[in-house]
Amino acid sequence: MSNLIRDFNEVDRWDDEVDVLVVGLGAAGAAAALESSACGAETLILEQAGAGGGASAMSGGVIYLGGGTGLQKACGFEDSEEAMFDYLMASVGLGADRGKIRLYCESSLEHYDWLCQQGVPFKQTFYHGTSGEPPTDDGLVWSGAEQAKPFCDLARPAPRGHVPQIENQGGPMLMKKLCEAVDRSPARLAANHRCSALYQQPDGTIRGVAARTFGEERRILVRGGVILTTGGFVLNDKMLEEHAPLALRCNMRVAGTGDDGSGIQLGVAAGASTIHMSSISISLPITQPWGLKRGILINAQGQRFINEDSYYGRLGEASLLHNDGRSWLIVDDEIFEKPEHIDIIAAVGKSHEELEAELGLPEQSLTSTLATYNQYAEAGRDPFFNKRSEYLKPILKPPFGAFDCTTENALYAVFTLGGMRSDCDGRILDPLGDPIPGLFGAGRSTSGISVGGYSSGLSLGDGSLFGRRAGRMASKVE
Amino acid sequence: MSNLIRDFNEVDRWDDEVDVLVVGLGAAGAAAALESSACGAETLILEQAGAGGGASAMSGGVIYLGGGTGLQKACGFEDSEEAMFDYLMASVGLGADRGKIRLYCESSLEHYDWLCQQGVPFKQTFYHGTSGEPPTDDGLVWSGAEQAKPFCDLARPAPRGHVPQIENQGGPMLMKKLCEAVDRSPARLAANHRCSALYQQPDGTIRGVAARTFGEERRILVRGGVILTTGGFVLNDKMLEEHAPLALRCNMRVAGTGDDGSGIQLGVAAGASTIHMSSISISLPITQPWGLKRGILINAQGQRFINEDSYYGRLGEASLLHNDGRSWLIVDDEIFEKPEHIDIIAAVGKSHEELEAELGLPEQSLTSTLATYNQYAEAGRDPFFNKRSEYLKPILKPPFGAFDCTTENALYAVFTLGGMRSDCDGRILDPLGDPIPGLFGAGRSTSGISVGGYSSGLSLGDGSLFGRRAGRMASKVE
Numbered sequence: 001m002s003n004l005i006r007d008f009n010e011v012d013r014w015d016d017e018v019d020v021l022v023v024g025l026g027a028a029g030a031a032a033a034l035e036s037s038a039c040g041a042e043t044l045i046l047e048q049a050g051a052g053g054g055a056s057a058m059s060g061g062v063i064y065l066g067g068g069t070g071l072q073k074a075c076g077f078e079d080s081e082e083a084m085f086d087y088l089m090a091s092v093g094l095g096a097d098r099g100k101i102r103l104y105c106e107s108s109l110e111h112y113d114w115l116c117q118q119g120v121p122f123k124q125t126f127y128h129g130t131s132g133e134p135p136t137d138d139g140l141v142w143s144g145a146e147q148a149k150p151f152c153d154l155a156r157p158a159p160r161g162h163v164p165q166i167e168n169q170g171g172p173m174l175m176k177k178l179c180e181a182v183d184r185s186p187a188r189l190a191a192n193h194r195c196s197a198l199y200q201q202p203d204g205t206i207r208g209v210a211a212r213t214f215g216e217e218r219r220i221l222v223r224g225g226v227i228l229t230t231g232g233f234v235l236n237d238k239m240l241e242e243h244a245p246l247a248l249r250c251n252m253r254v255a256g257t258g259d260d261g262s263g264i265q266l267g268v269a270a271g272a273s274t275i276h277m278s279s280i281s282i283s284l285p286i287t288q289p290w291g292l293k294r295g296i297l298i299n300a301q302g303q304r305f306i307n308e309d310s311y312y313g314r315l316g317e318a319s320l321l322h323n324d325g326r327s328w329l330i331v332d333d334e335i336f337e338k339p340e341h342i343d344i345i346a347a348v349g350k351s352h353e354e355l356e357a358e359l360g361l362p363e364q365s366l367t368s369t370l371a372t373y374n375q376y377a378e379a380g381r382d383p384f385f386n387k388r389s390e391y392l393k394p395i396l397k398p399p400f401g402a403f404d405c406t407t408e409n410a411l412y413a414v415f416t417l418g419g420m421r422s423d424c425d426g427r428i429l430d431p432l433g434d435p436i437p438g439l440f441g442a443g444r445s446t447s448g449i450s451v452g453g454y455s456s457g458l459s460l461g462d463g464s465l466f467g468r469r470a471g472r473m474a475s476k477v478e
Numbered sequence: 479m480s481n482l483i484r485d486f487n488e489v490d491r492w493d494d495e496v497d498v499l500v501v502g503l504g505a506a507g508a509a510a511a512l513e514s515s516a517c518g519a520e521t522l523i524l525e526q527a528g529a530g531g532g533a534s535a536m537s538g539g540v541i542y543l544g545g546g547t548g549l550q551k552a553c554g555f556e557d558s559e560e561a562m563f564d565y566l567m568a569s570v571g572l573g574a575d576r577g578k579i580r581l582y583c584e585s586s587l588e589h590y591d592w593l594c595q596q597g598v599p600f601k602q603t604f605y606h607g608t609s610g611e612p613p614t615d616d617g618l619v620w621s622g623a624e625q626a627k628p629f630c631d632l633a634r635p636a637p638r639g640h641v642p643q644i645e646n647q648g649g650p651m652l653m654k655k656l657c658e659a660v661d662r663s664p665a666r667l668a669a670n671h672r673c674s675a676l677y678q679q680p681d682g683t684i685r686g687v688a689a690r691t692f693g694e695e696r697r698i699l700v701r702g703g704v705i706l707t708t709g710g711f712v713l714n715d716k717m718l719e720e721h722a723p724l725a726l727r728c729n730m731r732v733a734g735t736g737d738d739g740s741g742i743q744l745g746v747a748a749g750a751s752t753i754h755m756s757s758i759s760i761s762l763p764i765t766q767p768w769g770l771k772r773g774i775l776i777n778a779q780g781q782r783f784i785n786e787d788s789y790y791g792r793l794g795e796a797s798l799l800h801n802d803g804r805s806w807l808i809v810d811d812e813i814f815e816k817p818e819h820i821d822i823i824a825a826v827g828k829s830h831e832e833l834e835a836e837l838g839l840p841e842q843s844l845t846s847t848l849a850t851y852n853q854y855a856e857a858g859r860d861p862f863f864n865k866r867s868e869y870l871k872p873i874l875k876p877p878f879g880a881f882d883c884t885t886e887n888a889l890y891a892v893f894t895l896g897g898m899r900s901d902c903d904g905r906i907l908d909p910l911g912d913p914i915p916g917l918f919g920a921g922r923s924t925s926g927i928s929v930g931g932y933s934s935g936l937s938l939g940d941g942s943l944f945g946r947r948a949g950r951m952a953s954k955v956e
Contacts, residue, residue: 002749002908007680094723202485202680242753242899242925245572265909271480271747275720278756301862303781322800362861364850372842383840384779421720430480431743447720 004269008199008207014221018044020474021209021222022187023195023263026054026256028229028443028463028470030178032426033187034118035471041224043187043475046211048194048258052179053172055231055256055415055444056460060133061170062143063464064449064457066160067105069112074124075140079158081105086155087146093279093452103424104449104462111465112162118181120174123165129290131312132283132456137165144455145311149386161457174460193218195262198226198270198439206270206438225440225474227426229467230263231256232416232444234280239264243277243418249325249407250282250414259415263445267420270436272428275447277418281454282316284412286329286405288340293391295331296373297405299323302356302365304373307385313454316412325407328359330366333397341411346404355400370395415444417454422446426470440474442467482747486677486685492699496522498952499687499700500665501673501741504532504734505938506707506921508656509945510904510952511665512596519702519953521665524689526672526736530657531650533709533734533893533922534938538611539648540621541942542927542935544638545583547590552602553618557636559583564633565624571757571930581902582927582940589943590640596659598652601643607768609790610761610934615643622933623789627864639935652938671696676704676744676917684748684916703918703952705904707945708741709734710894710922712758717742721755721896727803727885728760728892737893741923745898748914750906753925755896759932760794762890764807764883766818771869773809774851775883777801780834780843782851785863791932794890803885806837808844811875819889824882833878848873893922895932900924904948918952920945 019041022033029045030052036043045052066072066084085105089096116122127138134141143161145151164170164177182189192213199208199219208221233239234253239261241248253259268274287293293309297319306318308329319327328346329339349355356366374394376382382392404410420428420441427435428446443463450458497519500511507523508530514521523530544550544562563583567574594600605616612619621639623629642648642655660667670691677686677697686699711717712731717739719726731737746752765771771787775797784796786807797805806824807817827833834844852872854860860870882888897919898906904920905913921941928936 002682002912002914003910004908005682005749009680095719095721202487204480204483241573242751243573243755261909268746268751268909269749271483271749273720273746274752274755276756277721277752278754301781303779362850362854364853365862368846368850372846375842376840384843430482431739431746432481434480436480 002269004197004266006197006199006210008201011199011219014208015218016044017221018042019224020227020471021046021220022227022229024054024229024231024258025052025179025189026229026231026443027056027174027178027460028467030182031464031467032227032229032442032471033182034185035468036475037185037187039472039475041475044220045187045189046193046195047189047191050191052182052189053175053256054258057172057175058256059171059254059460060456061164061174062133062141062161062457062460064143064160064455064461065108065112065162066158067108069109069162071112071122071124071139071162072158075126077158083156083158084108084160087151088449090151090154091145091453091455092450095276096451100424101449104465107465119177121165122162126159130288132161133163133170135168137167139163139165143457145314148310148388149307195266198266200270204437206436222438225438227440227442227470227474228263228267228445229441229443230445231259232419233259233261233264234415235259236261244280244416246320247280247414249320250412251407252411252413254413254415264419267428267439267441270439271430272436273421273431274419275421276451279417279452280414281313281417281450282320282412282414283313284316284319284405284410285312285341286315286339286403286410287312289337291335291337292329292331292339294335294393295329296395297327297329298366298369300326302361302369304369304384307382307387309387309391311455319405320407320412327405329403329405330395330400332395332400335393336401339403342403344404344409345401347402349400350398352400355402359402417447417450419444419446424469425473426466427473440470442470480747482675482744484675484677484688486679489677489697492686493696494522495699496520497702498705498949499524499698500705500707502532502707502709502736503530503657503667504707504709504921504941505534505652505656506941506945508660509942510705510707510920510949511660512663513946513949514953515663515665517950517953522698523665523667524671524673525667525669528669530660530667531653531734532736535650535653536734537649537732537938538934539642539652540611540619540639540935540938542621542638542933542939543586543590543640544636545586547587547640549590549600549602549618549640550636553604555636561634561636562586562638565629566927568629568632569623569931569933570928573754574929578902579927582943585943597655599643600640604637608766610639611641611648613646615645617641617643621935623792626788626866627785673744676748678748682915684914700916703916705918705920705948705952706741706745706923707919707921708923709737710897711737711739711742712893713737714739722758722894724798725758725892727798728890729885730889730891732891732893742897745906745917745919748917749908750914751899751909752897753899754929757895757930758892759791759895759928760798760890760892761791762794762797762883762888763790763819764793764817764881764888765790767815769813769815770807770809770817772813772871773807774873775805775807776844776847778804780839780847782847782862785860785865787865787869789933795931797883798885798890805883807881807883808873808878809881810873810878813871814879817881820881822882822887823879825880827878828876830878833880837880895925895928897922897924902947903951904944905951918948920948
């Protein structure tokens with residue numbers, strides 16, 4: 001038998017006994033524990049670190065919510081459940097779970113209110129000009145590609161990035177508030193406990209866990225359900241190699257210390273199906289400030305490959321997954337300003353030809369791309385990739401420059417999106433789609449809303465929402 | 479408990495009892511059964527169809543072998559284990575299993591001899607000008623991108639496609655001979671038997687299977703090992719959606735009736751790890767005859783994206799995975815000839831401009847690409863993608879034509895490459911890399927040599943080689 005699974009019937013004495021056991025105290029785990037406690041289930045949380053937070057507390061804190069939340073209304077934006085649904089269906093990747101997305105959109109207003117009730121503060125103000133966490137304490141931001149083609153034609157755009165109030169990085173504030181709510185709840189927290197194995201009955205039901213703490217092992221009987229909210233696997237090189245090897249080329253892994261795939265491995269050992277394991281979110285934040293969207297992004301053949309005004313997550317996907325992580329942002333003197341996240345200028349030239357040569361590109365590669373682009377930009381059009389006219393400007397004023405957007409030199413921030421297959425109530429499913437009794441999951445240990453195309457805030461969003469649902473369902477189980 | 483896994487201890491009476499049970503009689507299953515029988519293990523093969531063959535018998539029959547086989551030598555080609563290893567390491571995709579590839583190359587000579595000993599005939603002649611199965615009964619062909627850049631610079635090229643002797647399609651001949659060998663062996667075949675569940679002991683060991691045959695269920699105790707050689711999952715739409723959704727856009731699924739993922743599902747339910755599940759082989763055979771390699775392949779922006787002289791599997795991957803399955807092969811009157819696998823001419827024009835307009839491309843997209851390409855081709859160079867000079871010819875002679883290579887209208891032949899993680903002896907591994915006792919696999923139910931980039935013959939090759947090793951290992955188990 002796998003070292004991750006043990007025979008339930010071989011345990012004589014249990015060290016503890018609970019209704020619901022939550023593994024991991026990030027946003028998903030906190031949400032699960034808060035709901036299971038609220039349902040009256042005796043709840044224990046195991047957290048391998050000394051305190052809660054996880055990857056959620058390392059994040060920007062953006063939560064993707066919409067449909068007309070209080071915050072959206074306060075900032076003067078109209079939104080609808082349908083528009084949110086249409087945007088997500090168009091943007092989150094092929095093979096997405098339509099049922100989960102529908103429920104996510106339907107529940108969004110209520111979920112925003114619930115977060116407020118837990119004490120998470122959202123300043124009722126909007127910050128323009130960033131794609132993700134704002135440098136201010138404003139509460140609402142654009143956090144996806146809603147305004148860019150083709151999405152703006154498919155769904156009425158609205159900003160849906162909800163950010164807890166604090167300057168610069170909302171993640172710590174989000175988790176501070178959620179952990180405080182957990183502290184106020186009847187749920188118990190066992191910090192410095194790492195779940196090392198699941199106990200399974202001969203009929204397949206998960207009925208307990210083994211946890212390691214300071215070299216000792218404790219065995220905990222679980223009457224209701226075990227909820228795995230252990231995060232993704234971006235820190236596990238072996239798993240990345242087997243599922244998403246290009247992630248290994250990214251120089252920033254967005255993770256807490258727990259994103260080592262351990263929860264997914266526990267689930268797999270118990271017979272769980274995993275899906276979309278190759279999907280990763282890749283941010284390439286090279287168009288901050290947004291004026292840089294007026295540049296053009298080219299590959300190693302000097303060709304454009306995306307509308308540069310799109311969300312930086314889409315730029316990252318296009319560059320890494322489809323252009324070998326070799327790209328450059330071309331600007332002229334008018335566009336030039338200091339990017340927030342690029343340090344290296346790969347080449348400068350007094351003419352298009354000189355820039356092309358400095359970049360080592362074949363003659364007539366970049367120059368030809370620029371000639372065509374400029375001619376259309378002059379007319380306010382981009383028939384190739386449909387960049388919006390406000391970002392179309394002929395690149396004519398010397399000197400010309402190329403910002404280095406290769407994986408070697410630019411910030412590529414990555415995390416994993418694939419995980420265990422779960423249903424809308426957090427039940428973990430086997431290969432036939434049947435639940436594994438007693439086993440639940442939420443957050444990035446499971447496959448969620450995004451299965452390819454990302455928008456900021458989807459992971460905190462689906463982790464906390466489906467975490468809550470898993471908490472309720474697990475506390476119902478006998 | 480999953481319907482796929484049952485408690486071994488609940489069975490009172492077994493209908494049959496064997497040392498080794500092989501599930502599926504394709505090339506991998508035949509190889510496994512032949513070796514386990516040869517080791518003296520009482521072997522039973524379950525085949526869900528009325529007779530053996532599986533996807534192997536529907537294939538072109540190409541087997542990727544090298545290092546200086548008898549056939550390569552007879553045809554006057556030099557090859558070495560190192561050259562084969564270097565080519566595979568460079569071409570089969572990121573995250574490949576180096577140990578498996580090394581062993582595959584080391585064992586290639588012996589494996590060729592073994593196939594001959596089983597009665598598989600290889601005519602000692604070479605057929606030039608195709609990438610895959612020849613239209614003749616010749617035995618040796620080019621079956622990958624060995625001669626194209628960048629591979630020809632990384633490893634000395636040699637043709638490694640070994641094809642059983644018969645006109646047009648070697649797969650049926652291969653399986654006829656392997657099934658005859660199985661008939662001669664002591665192994666028993668139970669046709670019309672579908673494996674529906676595995677019996678697992680409380681310690682995790684697989685010790686039996688349930689099989690359905692004509693509405694009845696039979697329970698078979700397995701003393702040694704169960705070997706799953708059930709093929710891939712290209713016929714399972716749900717699994718494709720969850721792992722490789724772009725495969726659903728391909729109009730030809732390369733499969734036997736068994737490639738429904740059932741064996742992978744059995745393994746996963748037993749706690750097996752699956753890897754590289756998003757990897758698919760995609761053939762876009764648009765450059766047959768090879769004279770068409772002188773055309774240029776463009777995407778929806780009129781841009782080239784690959785050296786057109788590469789293997790058609792690489793063309794398919796580049797077109798579907800990186801260019802949205804929207805591509806066209808541009809030719810002039812000199813290059814024009816009837817392709818073997820394209821039926822539709824998307825546009826014709828008397829000039830580059832007219833062809834561009836007919837294709838509905840933006841002005842100066844295709845024309846600009848052609849101008850640059852032609853200028854370099856005239857000089858015998860392709861600094862963009864390094865197509866070899868023998869296929870470089872300016873595209874100048876009207877009329878000009880565009881063959882339709884979109885997923886809507888061209889042949890895209892797909893099959894899955896991902897599957898259970900196995901070691902070099904066919905042991906199926908759990909998430910920690912530990913073997914699941916009693917469970918083995920080979921062929922496309924497992925992840926093999928190719929995890930992304932394909933060459934014809936790798937699946938029959940690794941399926942039969944690692945099938946043999948699994949057969950030997952399973953027969954050793956008590």
